Amino acid sequence: MIHIGEYNTLTIIRETEPGLFLSDADDNEVLLPNRYVPEAFEIGENIEVFVYLDNEERMVAVTDKPYIQRNEFALLRCNEVNNYGAFLDWGMLKELFCPYKEQAFKMKKGGWYLVYCYIDEETNRLVASSKTNHFLDNKELTVSEFDEVELIASHPSDIGWNVIVNKKHAGLIYNDNIFQDISVGDKLQGVVKKIRPGNKLDIILGQVGYRNIEPNAEKIMHYLQDNSGYLNLTDKSSPDAIKDTLQMSKKSFKKAIGNLYKQKEIDIKEDGIYLLKK
CATH class of the missing domain: 2.40.50.140 (Nucleic acid-binding proteins)
Structure with missing residues (x-):
């Protein structure tokens, strides 16, 4: 089966005037127009393509790389708005349509919007929705605590x-x-x-708990190396000062410097932290 809105690995079965015809294992066919035909190819070889409906609602294969695929989320720019909805730039020749009923807030030309891409069951076309919460489900979780x-x-x-x-x-x-x-x-x-x-x-x-020590310790080491081996913070520094300098909480900071101190990487003095020379 050829999947609309997704990448498909298909077989080149014949060359024609408008382009190459590709086929899946069930003999379903789709055209790869001439503008996307590679310089070198062989009948019978496989090629990865993206499949969607063109401006005439015909299924077509392309080698362009879209910014979003079916059943995915992405931040897209609005190129145009008309009486029916908005048209979004998703890296393809044909823009992605977002009808007014699927807009959380009325879209404006030039604006950027987080959207979800799906197939409209009535038209079989790929469309976008900025009502992203409609496509999230917490009834049956696939994650656990600390994942x-x-x-x-x-x-x-x-x-x-x-x-x-x-x-x-x-x-x-x-x-x-x-x-x-x-x-x-x-x-x-x-x-x-x-x-x-x-x-x-x-x-x-x-990361959580003890796993949070190493990344933050590494961040502190990089800061020391980039600042002549000195950091104007201690375990008595205010949370705001730590956040402004290192973008981490005071709790994570104290764990990190404690770990580095035990490993004899730093010395903690009243006026700050010093990188130990080795």
């Missing part, structure tokens, strides 16, 4: 940032656990800190 997860920043709230977890679930990073600038669409790494009643996911950036 490392992939995140996409969705939208801010008064208490933190809402994130998409592993492209499946909704999660929240509280403001107290944010030590870096975050923008809509940012791809981040995090950990499930806690699963609250209702399968609500509390997420933190980085």
